[in-house]
Amino acid sequence: MHTQTDSTPHWDWYRSFLAVLETGSLSAAGRAMGLTQPTVGRHIDQLEAALGLKLFIRSFDGYAATEAALELKPYLLQLAAGEAALRRVASSHGQGVQGCVRISASEVIGVEVLPPMLARLRQQHPQLVVELVLSNRAEDLLQREADIAVRMFRPTQEALLVRRVGEIELGLHAHRDYLAREGTPQTQEQLEGHALIGFDRESAFIRRMQQQYPLLSRGRFALRSDSDLAQLAALRAGFGIGACQVRLASADPRLVRVLAAEFAPRLETWVAMHEDLRDSPRCAVTFAALVQGLAAYAEGG
Incomplete structure (x- = not known):
């Protein structure tokens, strides 16, 4: 096991750690991130040294996560979501509606129902960038994995702004x-x-x-x-x-x-977002557009 150092881990080390966790090898992680294999390997070594933990078992067929790595994973996913949310907020500052808004929806809703609504929204606000997450998993709005979520059940988390749009x-x-x-x-x-x-x-x-x-x-x-x-x-x-x-x-x-x-x-169909985003122009116009569009879809109009 590496001895602990006073070095503070860099975010790039964490990104490499998550990529190796997901892909199981340095080479695949490097391709996904646009980095060389030695660079990813150096990030893993540096992170292990900084944390004083063994994160992977090296073998001829790849990198297997240790128990410590698996325990760290959910916390690093929260950091990654927070960093992405920070970038979205930073991109939105300026005149008018601009920047990036991240929407989570089920596969069918995201592919078959939302695109015309998003196309109209983009025509009205050409500086708006949309990230569409197709997932049947309930994205955690409180952890900012998405700004807005379309859900087929009533969200129960506190601190969320929710609208029922119909059935x-x-x-x-x-x-x-x-x-x-x-x-x-x-x-x-x-x-x-x-x-x-x-x-x-x-x-x-x-x-x-x-x-x-x-x-x-x-x-x-x-x-x-x-x-x-x-x-x-x-x-x-x-x-x-x-x-x-x-x-x-x-x-x-x-x-x-x-x-x-x-x-x-x-x-039942709901649109939800974190209540802290109600004053964000990019999120407010997107939320309103989804509520209106999905209500019309649910009514058959």
């Missing part, structure tokens, strides 16, 4: 060619003979859905994916029957809704 209805859909080939189910029981598209790993939301719709269980799915976009692509390709946002499917004449009376769950 988005889900429905079972299939490509018209699939239904022409395999037939259209008239009851939930008739789903038994169809190729169903669904999740791979359970979540709290999925468990609630299964209680209401027991036929939509993992063992019955012919295609399993935790990616909403992958499920949507399978629907559009005619693989089988799966859940999709009704408003989204209605825009594609190839997709036909089935069992509308029996399957019509609704997702």
Whole structure:
């Protein structure tokens, strides 16, 4: 183990540490950061010396994180998020709406729903830069991993400004060619003979859905994916029957809704940001645009 020194770790050392944690090797971390392998290795050595800790076990096939490294990781992720937030705030100072705003949204919302809203926003404020994080994970607004989040559940954290924009209805859909080939189910029981598209790993939301719709269980799915976009692509390709946002499917004449009376769950939709950002022009206009746009989407307008 390295002996502890009085050297204060530099942020570049931490960045290299996180990159090696993510990639598992100096060379891959160097490529990701635009640094040479020796530079990344020197950063790791310097950080270990400064902290007095062994962070990685070196082996012929890469760098394996030690227990100490794994314990440090969440704190360094907070530092990285804070540094990114600092840069966004610094970029926003000046006349008018400008700078960078970071938005977190689920895959389907981020890819299929938000782009027209963001395009209009950019036309109105050409100095605004958008960072769009596609994630089904709840980004932590309090740790500034994102400035604004679109969520399909009510945020419960304190110190957040939240707006409920409505409910988005889900429905079972299939490509018209699939239904022409395999037939259209008239009851939930008739789903038994169809190729169903669904999740791979359970979540709290999925468990609630299964209680209401027991036929939509993992063992019955012919295609399993935790990616909403992958499920949507399978629907559009005619693989089988799966859940999709009704408003989204209605825009594609190839997709036909089935069992509308029996399957019509609704997702509450919220837009949230840290209340400290309410006076930030870049965040305020983006928040308002998302609230207005998503409310119209949820209402079908």
